Every structure is written in structure tokens, then in C-alpha cells.
Amino acid sequence: MTPTPTLARPGAALELTGVTRTFGSLTAVDDVSLRLPPGARHAVIGPNGAGKTTLLNLIAGTDRPDQGSIVLGGADVTRTSTARRSRAGIARSFQQPVVIGELTVLDNVVLAGWPHGRGGHAAWRRPGRLRARAEAAGRHLEAVGLAEAAHWPASRLSHGQRRMLDLAAALAGEPRLLLLDEPAAGLTDGDIGRLLGILDGLPEQVAVILVEHHVEVVAHFADTVTVLTAGRVLVTGPTGEALAHPSVRDAYRGTGAVLESAPGKGAPPPPADDGSRAAAPSAPDTRR
Numbered sequence: 173m174t175p176t177p178t179l180a181r182p183g184a185a186l187e188l189t190g191v192t193r194t195f196g197s198l199t200a201v202d203d204v205s206l207r208l209p210p211g212a213r214h215a216v217i218g219p220n221g222a223g224k225t226t227l228l229n230l231i232a233g234t235d236r237p238d239q240g241s242i243v244l245g246g247a248d249v250t251r252t253s254t255a256r257r258s259r260a261g262i263a264r265s266f267q268q269p270v271v272i273g274e275l276t277v278l279d280n281v282v283l284a285g286w287p288h289g290r291g292g293h294a295a296w297r298r299p300g301r302l303r304a305r306a307e308a309a310g311r312h313l314e315a316v317g318l319a320e321a322a323h324w325p326a327s328r329l330s331h332g333q334r335r336m337l338d339l340a341a342a343l344a345g346e347p348r349l350l351l352l353d354e355p356a357a358g359l360t361d362g363d364i365g366r367l368l369g370i371l372d373g374l375p376e377q378v379a380v381i382l383v384e385h386h387v388e389v390v391a392h393f394a395d396t397v398t399v400l401t402a403g404r405v406l407v408t409g410p411t412g413e414a415l416a417h418p419s420v421r422d423a424y425r426g427t428g429a430v431l432e433s434a435p436g437k438g439a440p441p442p443p444a445d446d447g448s449r450a451a452a453p454s455a456p457d458t459r460r
């Protein structure tokens with residue numbers, strides 16, 4: 173059966189309506205609706221197994237919803253391939269950074285930004301296009317603080333640097349919607365401070381969905397937050413209100429997250445080597 177096309181209200185960068193994904197008897201994402209304007213700074217938080225990564229997979233197209241619709245910039249992409257969505261302007265970073273160790277840092281970014289499809293093959297034969305891509309890749313590396321490492325083999329990078337390279341690679345496609353899956357995971361305090369600076373410098377017109385366990389990163393970066401528990405939206409709204417909501421406190425109680433002390437949006441990055449970070453929620457992982 174052909175799905176009924178969904179019309180987004182004007183102006184939405186992304187509109188999810190009733191998005192649901194089940195795995196057997198488990199509903200990982202349950203009737204999630206969300207509307208983001210261009211340039212949105214939105215975070216999705218929730219305990220382990222809440223459905224955050226599944227939601228990103230559904231938006232990026234690596235997975236398909238059982239119900240609901242996904243509309244990007246007015247176009248229904250619910251059933252379109254990952255490659256088409258990438259061409260339409262969706263880019264993502266991963267929990268485990270995707271880096272090709274044998275290539276240089278610069279080439280990783282050039283490759284990530286290379287056009288998919290037949291146009292991409294033709295582009296290799298045009299030295300001017302290649303040069304322009306390399307210059308753009310250099311700018312993205314500069315933005316994430318990796319300019320000096322541009323000609324290193326990517327295998328030389330530390331974990332924190334790989335995360336930054338993954339981010340530069342995501343930016344290389346000049347996205348209109350950027351999906352960031354736990355960019356602060358495994359970073360040192362100093363690296364998190366740098367990450368916050370980089371996030372602050374993301375192009376204004378790009379809508380961003382940040383999935384993150386570090387509440388202070390969420391509080392610093394996001395204007396709005398959706399809290400998921402067991403696949404359902406518990407709360408969605410302005411960051412301060414969402415984090416202060418009693419149900420959110422209940423959902424996070426006992427997980428170690430320090431919601432009270434999360435700095436407000438616009439607060440400076442935390443000092444390096446301060447060990448008092450708001451901890452990631454650590455509810456039992458229900459992954460099968």
C-alpha cells in the first residue's frame with residue numbers, strides 16, 4: 173500500500189508525526205511527534221534503552237518506522253533511502269566515531285563530503301572540484317580544532333580527536349539537519365570544554381538534534397529538550413523547564429544525573445580537569 177504523503181506546516185526543518193518502531197514485542201519508539209524549525213538546537217535525553225538512538229536511526233533512514241511520518245524541509249522522507257536523505261541534507265555523527273585509519277584526516281573529511289551517486293564519479297575527474305572539496309574539508313577541520321592534524325593518518329588520532337573528526341565529516345556534506353549521537357561520550361573534561369565551543373560555532377541555519385547523557389552539555393547547548401522514557405515522550409519543551417520537570421527528576425532519580433546544578437544555556441564551558449561533572453544516567457541497559 174502506498175503511504176499517504178504528509179504535508180509539513182511551513183517552515184519546519186523536520187517534522188515527526190506519530191513515529192513508532194517496534195522490535196518484536198518491544199516498542200522502542202512509541203508515537204513520537206516533534207517539530208523543529210531551521211536552526212533548532214534540540215536535545216533528546218532519557219535513560220539507557222529509552223529509544224534515543226533508534227529515533228536517530230529512523231530520522232537518518234538506517235531504520236524505518238512501523239507507523240508515522242518523517243518530513244524534512246517539507247518533503248516526506250519516511251520511506252526514502254539513507255543516501256537520498258543524506259543528499260536532502262541529513263548528516264549524523266555516531267556513538268562510535270566512523271574513521272578510516274589508513275586515510276589522512278583530511279581525506280576522511282573529503283570522502284565524507286563527496287557527492288553520492290553518478291555525480292560523485294564524474295566529480296573525481298575534475299581537479300577543480302577536488303581542490304574545492306579539499307579546501308572545504310580544511311575549513312571543517314579548522315572548525316573542530318584538527319587543522320594541524322590534517323595530513324596525519326587518521327589512525328594517529330586520540331579518541332577525543334576521532335570524535336572531532338567524525339563531527340567534521342558530518343559537517344562536510346553541508347547538512348541542514350545534523351544528528352549528534354552522544355558526542356561527549358568518553359571525552360575528557362578538557363575535550364568536553366572544546367566540544368562545547370565547537371557546538372556553539374555550528375552554522376546557525378543547521379538544525380541540530382543532540383542525543384547526550386551529559387546533562388551539562390545538554391543544558392549548555394540546547395534551547396529545547398525532549399525526554400524519552402521507554403520510547404515515549406515524557407516531556408518536551410524549553411531546556412530549563414524540561415530539566416526541572418518533576419517527572420524528569422523522577423525518571424533520573426538514582427541514576428547519578430545532577431539536574432539541579434546543570435548550567436543554563438549560554439553558560440561557559442566547564443573548566444578542564446574538574447571532576448565534578450554531572451554524571452550520565454546509568455539505568456540498566458535493556459539492550460538485547
Ligand SMILES: Nc1ncnc2c1ncn2[C@@H]1O[C@H](COP(=O)(O)OP(=O)(O)OP(=O)(O)O)[C@@H](O)[C@H]1O
Pocket residue numbers: 195198200218219220221222223224225226227457458459460
Ligand atoms: N535492532 C534492534 N533489535 C531489537 N531491539 C533493539 C534494536 N535496536 C534497539 N533495540 C532495543 O530498543 C530499545 C531502545 O534502544 P536504543 O538504543 O534506541 O536506546 P537508547 O536510548 O539510545 O539507549 P542508550 O542510551 O543506551 O544508547 C532497547 O531496549 C534496545 O535493546
